[in-house]
Amino acid sequence: GDSVTQMEGPVTLSEEACLTINCTYTATGYPSLFWYVQYPGEGLQLLLKATKADDKGSNKGFEATYRKETTSFHLEKGSVQVSDSAVYFCALLATGSGNTGKLIFGQGTTLQVKP
Amino acid sequence: EAGVAQSPRYKIIEKRQSVAFWCNPISGHATLYWYQQILGQGPKLLIQFQNNGVVDDSQLPKDRFSAERLKGVDSTLKIQPAKLEDSAVYLCASSIQRSGNEQYFGPGTRLTVT
Numbered sequence: 001g002d003s004v005t006q007m008e009g010p011v012t013l014s015e016e017a018c019l020t021i022n023c024t025y026t027a028t029g030y031p032s033l034f035w036y037v038q039y040p041g042e043g044l045q046l047l048l049k050a051t052k053a054d055d056k057g058s059n060k061g062f063e064a065t066y067r068k069e070t071t072s073f074h075l076e077k078g079s080v081q082v083s084d085s086a087v088y089f090c091a092l093l094a095t096g097s098g099n100t101g102k103l104i105f106g107q108g109t110t111l112q113v114k115p
Numbered sequence: 116e117a118g119v120a121q122s123p124r125y126k127i128i129e130k131r132q133s134v135a136f137w138c139n140p141i142s143g144h145a146t147l148y149w150y151q152q153i154l155g156q157g158p159k160l161l162i163q164f165q166n167n168g169v170v171d172d173s174q175l176p177k178d179r180f181s182a183e184r185l186k187g188v189d190s191t192l193k194i195q196p197a198k199l200e201d202s203a204v205y206l207c208a209s210s211i212q213r214s215g216n217e218q219y220f221g222p223g224t225r226l227t228v229t
Binding site (some may be wrong): 004032036041042043044045047049051089091093101102103105106107110 | 119127134146148150155156157159160163170206208210212213214216217218219220221222223
């Protein structure tokens with residue numbers, strides 16, 4: 001079945017460091033891909049998305065490119081801030097026939113940014 | 116625009132007791148989802164409603180979990196009887212369309228079963 005694999009956390013960085021969180025997926029067809037973020041004590045928020053190959057999603061300085069050839073959707077940011085400390089989830093939404101709109105999530109990666 | 120509302124935010128019960136969670140989706144959103152998020156894991160879909168009909172409940176443990184969405188708006192998720200392994204955060208989400216391309220999540224209900 002469809003699945004998402006994220007790099008293990010926690011990831012600890014100093015402020016202004018570069019961030020990459022790896023995400024790969026297995027799916028039938030060509031799913032839409034998402035990054036969700038969960039700040040402490042809050043619900044999941046959509047960070048960015050891409051719906052087809054080579055699309056680049058971006059928001060709040062974060063970017064991710066849909067790479068069909070490597071089945072990847074890595075999250076990147078050039079300069080992280082303390083306020084970026086959160087748990088990040090990669091997810092896919094299958095788009096094949098019979099799709100019901102179910103999101104399939106990775107296990108999450110905790111990011112801690114130190115001043 | 117108001118977001119997805121859930122209550123209660125926290126609940127502690129003993130095993131074999133029953134519990135119910137409530138969700139009010141964003142106004143106008145026809146599709147409603149309940150996800151279970153166990154500590155250290157990503158959310159897993161339990162049930163999806165389109166208006167007041169069930170679209171997908173394939174991963175709902177039907178011997179103990181039930182859910183309803185009367186009148187196609189609010190929804191209630193119930194567990195009876197609860198087990199220790201039901202300790203998790205229960206997330207409600209909604210989207211305008213069944214395709215689920217933009218799902219908005221509530222703050223969740225953290226359930227602890229002792």
